[in-house]
Amino acid sequence: MDKLMIVIPAYNEQDNLPAVVEGWHAVAEAAGGESRLIVVNDGSKDRTGEVLKELAARFPRLVPLDKPNGGHGSACLFGYAHAVSQGADFVFQTDSDGQTLPSEFPEFWDRRSESDALIGVRRGRQDGFSRKVVNKVLKLVVFVVFGLWLSDINTPFRLMRADLLAEYLKRIPENYNLPNVILTVLFARRGKDRVLFLPITFRPRQAGKNSINLKKISRIGLRAVQDFSKMRKALR
Numbered sequence: 001m002d003k004l005m006i007v008i009p010a011y012n013e014q015d016n017l018p019a020v021v022e023g024w025h026a027v028a029e030a031a032g033g034e035s036r037l038i039v040v041n042d043g044s045k046d047r048t049g050e051v052l053k054e055l056a057a058r059f060p061r062l063v064p065l066d067k068p069n070g071g072h073g074s075a076c077l078f079g080y081a082h083a084v085s086q087g088a089d090f091v092f093q094t095d096s097d098g099q100t101l102p103s104e105f106p107e108f109w110d111r112r113s114e115s116d117a118l119i120g121v122r123r124g125r126q127d128g129f130s131r132k133v134v135n136k137v138l139k140l141v142v143f144v145v146f147g148l149w150l151s152d153i154n155t156p157f158r159l160m161r162a163d164l165l166a167e168y169l170k171r172i173p174e175n176y177n178l179p180n181v182i183l184t185v186l187f188a189r190r191g192k193d194r195v196l197f198l199p200i201t202f203r204p205r206q207a208g209k210n211s212i213n214l215k216k217i218s219r220i221g222l223r224a225v226q227d228f229s230k231m232r233k234a235l236r
Helices: 017-031 048-056 072-085 102-110 129-146 162-169 179-189 214-235
Strands: 004-010 036-042 062-067 090-094 117-123 157-161 195-201
Touching (some): 017 048, 036 072, 102 117, 102 195, 117 179, 157 162
Parallel strands (some): 004 036
Antiparallel strands (some): 090 157
16 A cells, blocks of 8 residues: 655644644545655744644644744755655645645545656636746746746645655755755656646635745745756756
C-alpha cells in the first residue's frame, strides 16, 4: 500500500486550521496504511501552534511540526524533508487557507501512476487580482529562463513521487524562495508527459487576509529572475 504524506505549511492560520485539518485528515485516512497529514507551523504569531496541538489530540494521523519563521517556501521544504525521511511513497502539498478542496484529491490519487507529478491548474480563480498577476509573472520568468511554458507552475495542489522529490530536494538550497516553482521545472524537464496538469477549484481564502500587494509582486518577480538564473546555471 502506497504511503501518502500530505504537507501543509501554516502561518497565522488559527481560524482556518480546524476545517482544513478535518478535511485533509480524512484524505490521509482514506489513503490508509501509514499515511499522515503533516502541518508545518512556520513561526506563527497567533494561536496556530496551540490549535495544532489541540487538533492532534482529535486526529491521530496529524503530525504538527514547528519551525522558526522562514516563509512559505521554507515551510514547504521543511515538510517535504520530513515526509521523505518518513518513507513516503507520494508527497502531496496544499495550503492552509482553505482555498483547495479535499474532495478533488481522489482523482489525483487514482491517477498517480500516470506521471511523476500531478499538478492542479486553477480554473476560475477566486483569490484576487494580485495573486493572478504573481502567477503570470512567474510563468513568464520560467519561460524566459528555462524555455518551458507550463500551465500552472506554483499551484498548492501537487502530488509528487517521493523518490524523485528526494533527489530534487538535494538541488534546492535551504530556504529557497519558490521551491514549488523549481520543482515543477525539474519534473517537467524529464519530459512534459511526466507532469500531468489537472483542473481544480480554487476558492477565496476562507479566513484571514491576503498579504500580496503590487510592491511584493515586484520583489517576487525580481528575486525569481535572480534565483532561477542561478538554478539554471547549477542544473547545467
